[in-house]
Amino acid sequence: MGSRQNRRFDALVLGGGIAGLEAALNLAEQNFAVAVVEKDASIGGKMIRLSKVFPTLDCSSCITTPKMAAAAHHPNIALFTYCEMQTLERRGEDLVAGILQKSRYVDVEKCIGCRQCEYQCPVLVPDAEQGGFAARKAIYIPFSNAIPQKALIDTDNCILCGRCAKVCPTQAVNYFEQPEEFHLTAAAAVIATGFEAIPLEDKVQYGQGRIPNVITALQMERLLAPHGPYNRVLRPYDGMEPDSIAFIQCAGSRDQSLGVPYCSRVCCMYAIKEAMLLSGALPLADIAIYYMDIRAFGKGYEQFYQTAQAMGVNFVKGKAAYLDPGENGAVRVRYESQEATGGVQVAEHDLVVLSLGLVPAWDPQGRCLLSTGGDKFIKTVKPKTAPTLTDLEGVFVAGAAAGPKDIVDSIAEAGAAAMEASRYLSKQ
Amino acid sequence: MPDKTVENEAGKEALKKLRATRKDQIAAATSRVKEQRREVKAIKESLADSELTVPELAAATGLPVDQVLWYVATLKKYGEILEGPKAGSYFRYRLGQPPAGEPEAEQESTN
Ligand SMILES: Cc1cc2nc3c(=O)[nH]c(=O)nc-3n(C[C@H](O)[C@H](O)[C@H](O)COP(=O)(O)OP(=O)(O)OC[C@H]3O[C@@H](n4cnc5c(N)ncnc54)[C@H](O)[C@@H]3O)c2cc1C
Ligand code: SF4
Ligand code: SF4
Numbered sequence: 001m002g003s004r005q006n007r008r009f010d011a012l013v014l015g016g017g018i019a020g021l022e023a024a025l026n027l028a029e030q031n032f033a034v035a036v037v038e039k040d041a042s043i044g045g046k047m048i049r050l051s052k053v054f055p056t057l058d059c060s061s062c063i064t065t066p067k068m069a070a071a072a073h074h075p076n077i078a079l080f081t082y083c084e085m086q087t088l089e090r091r092g093e094d095l096v097a098g099i100l101q102k103s104r105y106v107d108v109e110k111c112i113g114c115r116q117c118e119y120q121c122p123v124l125v126p127d128a129e130q131g132g133f134a135a136r137k138a139i140y141i142p143f144s145n146a147i148p149q150k151a152l153i154d155t156d157n158c159i160l161c162g163r164c165a166k167v168c169p170t171q172a173v174n175y176f177e178q179p180e181e182f183h184l185t186a187a188a189a190v191i192a193t194g195f196e197a198i199p200l201e202d203k204v205q206y207g208q209g210r211i212p213n214v215i216t217a218l219q220m221e222r223l224l225a226p227h228g229p230y231n232r233v234l235r236p237y238d239g240m241e242p243d244s245i246a247f248i249q250c251a252g253s254r255d256q257s258l259g260v261p262y263c264s265r266v267c268c269m270y271a272i273k274e275a276m277l278l279s280g281a282l283p284l285a286d287i288a289i290y291y292m293d294i295r296a297f298g299k300g301y302e303q304f305y306q307t308a309q310a311m312g313v314n315f316v317k318g319k320a321a322y323l324d325p326g327e328n329g330a331v332r333v334r335y336e337s338q339e340a341t342g343g344v345q346v347a348e349h350d351l352v353v354l355s356l357g358l359v360p361a362w363d364p365q366g367r368c369l370l371s372t373g374g375d376k377f378i379k380t381v382k383p384k385t386a387p388t389l390t391d392l393e394g395v396f397v398a399g400a401a402a403g404p405k406d407i408v409d410s411i412a413e414a415g416a417a418a419m420e421a422s423r424y425l426s427k428q
Numbered sequence: 429m430p431d432k433t434v435e436n437e438a439g440k441e442a443l444k445k446l447r448a449t450r451k452d453q454i455a456a457a458t459s460r461v462k463e464q465r466r467e468v469k470a471i472k473e474s475l476a477d478s479e480l481t482v483p484e485l486a487a488a489t490g491l492p493v494d495q496v497l498w499y500v501a502t503l504k505k506y507g508e509i510l511e512g513p514k515a516g517s518y519f520r521y522r523l524g525q526p527p528a529g530e531p532e533a534e535q536e537s538t539n
Contacts, residue, residue, distance in 0.1 A: 123457060124464050124502060134501035138457075159457045160447050175446055212494065229501045231511075238493040239482035239500065240517045 006182050009035045009078070011421050012097055012189040014085045015362075017045020018064065019399025019410040019417075020192035021071045026418030027190075028076035032425060035184050036077060037099055039084040042146035044068050045194055049129065049143075051224035053407060054273040055304040059226075061145055068147045080184070081148060088189060088368040088395070093428070095189050095394055101180040105153035106139070110172035113149030115141060117164035117173065125157045131219035133229035133236050139164045139173070144227055187428050188394045188421040191370070191378055192414065193362035195400040198252050198260060206251060206354055211325045212237035213351045217247075217270055220353045224277045233281050235351050237329040242285060242350035245278055246333055247271040248320040249291040252357035260357030262375050265404040267355035268295045272305055274353065275313045288314040288349070290335055298408060318345070323352060358404040370395060377403045388417035396420050467491055471499050472523060475509070481518035 009032075013024040016038030024034045036043065047053075048068065050060035071077050080099065087098035106117075121137035129136070129143045138157040141149055151172070153164070165173040200209045200216055207214050213235050215223075222228045235242050249271060253264040268291065275287045294315070296305040309315065320335040321344075331352040337345045360377045364370040371379040371391050378397045382389050388396045398417035399410035447454060467489070474480060474488040482500060486493040500521055503509040512520035 119506070122465075123461050126498075130501075134498065134505055155450070156453065157457050157460075159454050159461060160443065160450065162443065175443060229505075231504075234497070234519075236494065236497065238486075239497045239519065241514075241519075243517065 007035070007078070007184055009033045009184060009186045010188065010425055011035075012037065012088075012095065012184055012186045013192060014088070014097065014189060015045070015192035015194055015399075015401065016040075016043035016071075016079070016081070017192060017194045017399060017410075018047045018067065018407055019194070019401070019414040020045070020190065021067050022411050022414035023190045023192060023398050023418040023421070024071055024077050025067070025074065026415055027421060028071075028074045030418075030422050031076065032422065034077045035080060035186065036071060037080045037083050037085050037097065037184070039082070039102075041082045041104070041142045041150070041152050042068075042148070043071065043079060043081060044145075044147065046218070047407060048145065049218065049225075050221045051226075051228075052273065052277060054269045055298070055300045057273070057276075061225075065145050065147075068145075072147050079148070082152065085193070085362070086181075086367060088191075088364070088370070088392075090369075090392065090394070093187065094185050095187065097184045097186075097189070099182055099184055101182065103155075103177045103179050104150065105155070105158075105173065105175055105177045106151045107172045107174055107177075108148060108150045110170040111150045111168075112170055112172075113141060113151070114169065115151070116167045116169065117151055120163045120167045122161060122163070123157050123159060125154060127229075129222075130229040131215065131222040131236075133219070133222065188396070188424050190388075190414075190417045190421055191362075191390070191395060191397045191401050192399050192417075193360070193401045195358040195404055196361045197356040198359055200354065200356065202259075203252060203354075203356075205322050206248070207323050207325070211323055211331060211352075212329050213242075213331050214323055215351070215353055217267070217274065217353055217355050220274050224274060224281065233278060235329060240329070240350065241282065243282075244286045244349045245275075245282075245288070245351045245353065246331075246347070246349040247275060247287075247289045247353045247355060248323075248333070249289060249355050250357075251320070251354040253355075260359065263295060263404075264355070264358040265295070265297070266358070266406050269298070269301055269304070269406065271353070271355050272296075272308045272313070276304075276308050276311060279311050279313060286314065287312075288316050288347070290316050290318055290320045290333065292317075292319055292338075298406060316347075358400070360401065362401065368392070373403075375403065377401065386420065388413060388420050394421075394424055396424075467495070468499055468503070471496065471503070472508075475521065475523045479512045479520040479522045481515055481520055483518065485521070 013020045013036045048064045084100045117139045123138035124135035126132040127136035296302045318335040318337040322334040324332040326332045373379045396417040398414040470489040486496045510524040
């Protein structure tokens with residue numbers, strides 16, 4: 001684990017998701033000293049939060065955890081977690097990143113991850129890592145396979161009762177810790193800051209998060225995960241096992257009026273995946289996917305789509321325009337059918353899952369001279385022949401930071417970005 | 429900055445000062461904790477001699493049904509509630525054993 005001083009590396013990797021970890025491991029294997037900067041308290045990005053992955057249906061955490069561990073234990077990699085990259089600038093030969101180390105209020109060198117503090121803490125807080133469907137404590141380890149396994153305190157909810165400090169066997173709790181700004185310097189950098197889904201709260205037509213049983217696809221990933229909030233799929237409104245579940249595709253994508261004019265690319269495939277996993281978990285449930293067209297773009301994806309159809313997932317061609325609360329926690333979907341029946345139709349479901357548009361997680365504007373495209377993702381200057389090149393010398397981009405993409409493409413791009421960075425470093 | 433071990437006098441004094449700077453936030457969080465304790469107690473009392481579903485627990489405690497599920501999921505995670513058999517489309521829940529070291533709901537000290 002890196003100490004919080006200003007330090008020099010060969011390469012900086014900004015973002016510790018799957019793309020960042022893959023790029024870091026590739027560079028470290030070539031004997032370059034690499035710093036991985038991750039804003040969350042754990043590395044792993046979105047992938048560690050998924051249940052299973054399309055198209056292979058591998059357990060996501062089973063294939064992400066070894067990569068996370070490999071990066072954490074690699075002698076040429078220093079991890080800087082709970083550290084946010086704020087600025088990145090070129091100073092002559094050097095790239096200098098301005099980093100904010102946020103306060104954990106727990107000394108990571110001392111914490112042994114025993115969770116005694118968590119058991120003793122009296123405050124319950126909605127756990128964002130479980131879609132808000134269960135609680136964590138005010139002091140907590142982010143999730144069971146987080147790396148590092150170190151606690152942190154959420155000061156918005158801490159009542160400073162002193163219990164965690166008293167019970168900690170290693171005196172790791174430090175209520176007085178302050179955030180710290182520091183610099184990391186290197187010759188090359190890989191931007192792997194990934195994506196976020198647009199907030200449901202912004203979407204009036206989908207109820208702004210106020211209609212019970214309307215959830216996001218990332219929340220559905222948690223309901224399907226083996227260590228999910230209920231350890232099974234239940235409606236978050238009342239604990240009922242849902243009988244009828246609907247997915248709304250392009251909820252915010254491919255629609256200028258909704259703010260995301262482009263296709264978010266992975267939603268068709270993850271909705272099909274979640275529908276298949278649901279039909280395994282709830283064999284008697286009716287599962288519908290409301291879609292404009294299905295984009296099964298990758299190797300084996302069309303087959304995956306056909307398997308879902310064969311499993312009985314109902315693909316309804318139509319644009320869902322509006323959601324309303326129905327009786328007893330049901331959700332009414334108003335949609336414009338593009339099937340033979342046509343016209344505006346209404347259907348009721350126990351649970352509705354939104355495939356929300358994806359947007360960049362990091363905006364370089366005012367922080368870094370990197371350009372972005374019309375979609376606000378990092379601009380690539382040779383999108384056909386060298387898709388990881390940016391307009392800042394020595395800075396490369398990988399994964400969803402350059403545009404929404406799946407894990408396979410993120411990993412392939414991370415390998416390419418590491419190779420470009422390695423070539424660049426070798427010329428220095 | 430004084431020695432940061434909460435146990436010694438300098439540490440205690442520093443903690444007191446920190447509490448003063450976060451006064452409003454601590455007051456708001458403390459009232460949430462008190463409400464949580466009342467609600468958890470009501471749920472546990474309702475489960476003392478019967479296995480109930482989430483809607484039944486909501487009816488028994490007068491709490492909103494989604495709030496009951498949130499507590500049930502949380503208490504289940506910490507081993508205090510166990511899932512029982514299915515009743516129609518719902519599962520029943522019963523009391524489990526709290527893990528060793530878990531504080532009793534009544535203990536409270538904000539000082
Ligand atoms: C619901 C859902 C299901 C999905 N299912 C699948 C699937 O089954 N199969 C598949 O192939 N793909 C799936 N995907 C897509 C998959 O999540 C992405 O391909 C993958 O996560 C991209 O990895 P990444 O590393 O580029 O980005 P991310 O996973 O977003 O990681 C980026 C990291 O950078 C960090 N970061 C951001 N800004 C900063 C900053 N300023 N400083 C420091 N760190 C920062 C973030 O905290 C994050 O850890 C799914 C996506 C969604 C939304
Ligand atoms: S001091 Fe804060 S984090 Fe620690 S046990 Fe008390 S409320 Fe929880
Ligand atoms: S802060 Fe202390 S009690 Fe909490 S997990 Fe770390 S070592 Fe254990």
